[in-house]
Amino acid sequence: xxxxxxxxxxxxxxxxxxxxxxxxxxxxxxxxxxxxxxxxxxxxxxxxxxxxxxxxxxxxxxxxxxxxxxxxxxxxxxxxxxxxxxxxxxxxxxxxxxxxxxxxxxxxxxxxxxxxxxxxxxxxxxxxxxxxxxxxxxxxxxxxxxxxxxxxxxxxxxxxxxxxxxxxxxxxxxxxxxxxxxxxxxxxxxxxxxxxxxxxxxxxxxxxxxxxxxxxxxxxxxxxxxxxxxxxxxxxxxxxxxxxxxxx
Numbered sequence: 001x002x003x004x005x006x007x008x009x010x011x012x013x014x015x016x017x018x019x020x021x022x023x024x025x026x027x028x029x030x031x032x033x034x035x036x037x038x039x040x041x042x043x044x045x046x047x048x049x050x051x052x053x054x055x056x057x058x059x060x061x062x063x064x065x066x067x068x069x070x071x072x073x074x075x076x077x078x079x080x081x082x083x084x085x086x087x088x089x090x091x092x093x094x095x096x097x098x099x100x101x102x103x104x105x106x107x108x109x110x111x112x113x114x115x116x117x118x119x120x121x122x123x124x125x126x127x128x129x130x131x132x133x134x135x136x137x138x139x140x141x142x143x144x145x146x147x148x149x150x151x152x153x154x155x156x157x158x159x160x161x162x163x164x165x166x167x168x169x170x171x172x173x174x175x176x177x178x179x180x181x182x183x184x185x186x187x188x189x190x191x192x193x194x195x196x197x198x199x200x201x202x203x204x205x206x207x208x209x210x211x212x213x214x215x216x217x218x219x220x221x222x223x224x225x226x227x228x229x230x231x232x233x234x235x236x237x238x239x240x241x242x243x244x245x246x247x248x
Contacts, residue, residue: 005030005225007232008037008153010200010209011071011193012219014046014106019055022221025232029223033065037146039193040071040155040173045103045214049077050110050135057138070142071155071194072173077107078139081131084124090174098123103214144172147188151224156194157206160186179206191224202229204242 007026012019026034038056043049056068072088076097079085086096086104097104098120105115108123111130117123145154145164152158154172157179171179176195185205193210200220201208207229211220221232222240230237 004035005223006035006037006148006151007221007223008039008191008209010039010211010220010222011041011196011213012038012046012052013041013073013103013214014043014049014052014110015213015219016046016048016051016055018213018219019052022219022232025221025234026223029232029236035065036067037148037153037191038066038068039153039191039209040069040142041073041193041210041214042068042071043077043103043107044073045106047106048110049107050131053135053138057135060138067146067153068142069146069153069155070139070144070173073103074139074142075173076102077104078136080104080120080124081127081136081139084121086120090170096120144169150188151191152186152188153191155192157192158186158190160184189224191222200231200240202240202242207240 007030009022026036042052042056059066060068076088080097086098091102095102108127109115113126113130117126145152156173157175158167159171159175159178160182180195183205190206192206192208195208196210196212196215197208199211200222209220209222211217213219223230223232223237229240231240
């Protein structure tokens with residue numbers, strides 16, 4: 001079991017105010033040097049994706065004890081900036097990056113881009129005039145998973161029964177049902193986001209911290225210590241107990 005607490009923050013989706021609130025809760029509980037894992041989906045839908053990336057990129061540059069993972073929305077934003085790609089084969093209903101349900105135009109708007117531009121290539125050119133290159137470099141640098149002690153932190157999940165080094169990198173950002181429906185233990189407690197639920201959930205073999213910031217619900221910050229999981233709130237730690245008898 002890990003000895004020092006490890007903190008994690010679920011999907012942020014452009015909500016800088018909520019990110020700052022979650023970081024304040026963590027600092028109050030664990031201090032400024034707390035180990036924090038961000039589970040990806042930094043951007044899209046919310047009003048200030050630019051500010052979120054700036055806050056996290058600056059924190060990493062300043063040496064904060066943070067690990068920022070790449071989510072599928074972050075990967076789509078990166079692909080759009082690099083080659084104007086707006087479609088990914090694993091988006092639901094074939095929606096594009098600039099579809100309002102995905103939220104890419106909200107991300108571009110946060111950088112001051114004229115989002116009324118319809119042609120994706122023209123929109124990409126406009127985006128590159130506004131998005132700092134260091135933000136693109138930051139997106140490129142993000143790992144897809146982080147393994148620490150007996151826990152695996154990842155945006156979406158893993159394919160059960162496959163060794164970590166043999167996993168499809170796309171699954172780390174995109175997988176859903178094959179992972180969510182698996183109830184047997186994994187080699188680690190898998191801590192993830194990606195699939196929005198009403199509140200954080202401990203399923204025994206995994207913990208889902210995507211409490212729906214992309215749908216205007218609060219971000220979840222959690223702490224893992226001594227084999228237990230806690231949500232952080234205004235009154236400190238609240239236990240997040242497993243829904244099943246399976247323990248990690």
